[in-house]
Amino acid sequence: xxxxxxxxxxxxxxxxxxxxxxxxxxxxxxxxxxxxxxxxxxxxxxxxxxxxxxxxxxxxxxxxxxxxxxxxxxxxxxxxxxxxxxxxxxxxxxxxxxxxxxxxxxxxxxxxxxxxxxxxxxxxxxxxxxxxxxxxxxxxxxxxxxxxxxxxxxxxxxxxxxxxxxxxxxxxxxxxxxxxxxxxxxxxxxxxxxxxxxxxxxxxxxxxxxxxxxxxxxxxxxxxxxxxxxxxxxxxxxxxxxxxxxxxxxxxxxxxxxxxxxxxxxxxxxxxxxxxxxxxxxxxxxxxxxxxxxxxxxxxxxxxxxxxxxxxxxxxxxxxxxxxxxxxxxxxxxxxxx
Numbered sequence: 001x002x003x004x005x006x007x008x009x010x011x012x013x014x015x016x017x018x019x020x021x022x023x024x025x026x027x028x029x030x031x032x033x034x035x036x037x038x039x040x041x042x043x044x045x046x047x048x049x050x051x052x053x054x055x056x057x058x059x060x061x062x063x064x065x066x067x068x069x070x071x072x073x074x075x076x077x078x079x080x081x082x083x084x085x086x087x088x089x090x091x092x093x094x095x096x097x098x099x100x101x102x103x104x105x106x107x108x109x110x111x112x113x114x115x116x117x118x119x120x121x122x123x124x125x126x127x128x129x130x131x132x133x134x135x136x137x138x139x140x141x142x143x144x145x146x147x148x149x150x151x152x153x154x155x156x157x158x159x160x161x162x163x164x165x166x167x168x169x170x171x172x173x174x175x176x177x178x179x180x181x182x183x184x185x186x187x188x189x190x191x192x193x194x195x196x197x198x199x200x201x202x203x204x205x206x207x208x209x210x211x212x213x214x215x216x217x218x219x220x221x222x223x224x225x226x227x228x229x230x231x232x233x234x235x236x237x238x239x240x241x242x243x244x245x246x247x248x249x250x251x252x253x254x255x256x257x258x259x260x261x262x263x264x265x266x267x268x269x270x271x272x273x274x275x276x277x278x279x280x281x282x283x284x285x286x287x288x289x290x291x292x293x294x295x296x297x298x299x300x301x302x303x304x305x306x307x308x309x310x311x312x313x314x315x316x317x318x319x320x321x322x323x324x325x326x327x328x329x330x331x332x333x334x335x336x337x338x
Contacts, residue, residue, distance in 0.1 A: 040086035095141035109290025134190035135196030146305035211301035248276035
């Protein structure tokens with residue numbers, strides 16, 4: 001079995017004349033169909049990326065060599081993909097595609113949004129209290145930013161500042177140590193704040209949202225030139241996601257079997273089953289990779305939130321998504337079931 005290469009690296013961005021230059025030691029770019037995928041994740045490795053790591057290892061067993069690189073932000077990951085320094089990114093680059101016409105297309109919905117605004121009640125107790133406040137979200141164009149902007153519109157408030165701090169775990173640390181007072185975190189970290197905060201944290205009310213939190217995207221050329229490689233990887237993603245929906249503890253088993261993220265703390269390891277169980281309970285892991293339904297839900301959400309400044313009815317799925325890899329993988333899985 002091929003072993004997945006994991007490079008835990010924080011890339012620094014250098015802006016020179018408007019061009020972002022990123023250096024990643026991930027090998028040469030592909031110019032023809034190869035059994036290689038280099039994935040850029042704009043976040044830190046953690047419990048929530050173990051499902052992706054599991055699928056990557058399983059793809060390796062089928063001859064798809066997969067490298068996962070953890071970067072400083074989603075924006076750096078986008079630039080890495082655009083500049084051919086990575087093949088696949090993790091995120092929802094709707095804003096980049098809409099504003100710049102970037103030749104990126106999403107092709108697999110990893111999970112829907114399951115985030116919760118949390119405040120330190122020593123300072124804030126309601127949405128109205130957040131008028132003029134500094135808010136911490138994951139990054140520009142992210143689902144966390146979109147949710148907070150949507151709620152600001154709904155409650156008629158204007159934040160004093162939007163600060164980007166990648167990683168729910170990082171933002172939780174800031175809350176627990178009193179460095180930040182209002183943020184938005186995932187299900188697992190919400191529970192952590194309520195459990196460890198001695199009663200000083202509160203979750204502000206927000207609606208359930210079925211838009212994409214994280215999706216896989218790639219340059220159109222990569223998807224076109226590596227159709228078989230991508231479809232095999234998508235097939236393994238679908239298998240893992242369906243197994244999680246049936247038995248969330250499968251990820252704990254996979255971590256032990258494949259020695260995934262060996263540097264995770266014992267406390268984080270102890271929360272793996274809880275995290276995946278909760279995500280399954282809220283329906284965050286689609287069994288079909290999202291397909292066109294994901295795109296339509298995203299159009300509605302991201303236009304309302306202001307990430308995309310256009311009428312949702314005018315947006316075309318093919319301008320943001322390429323569902324051919326999903327159709328191919330789903331077709332193969334259906335034949336296996338038959």
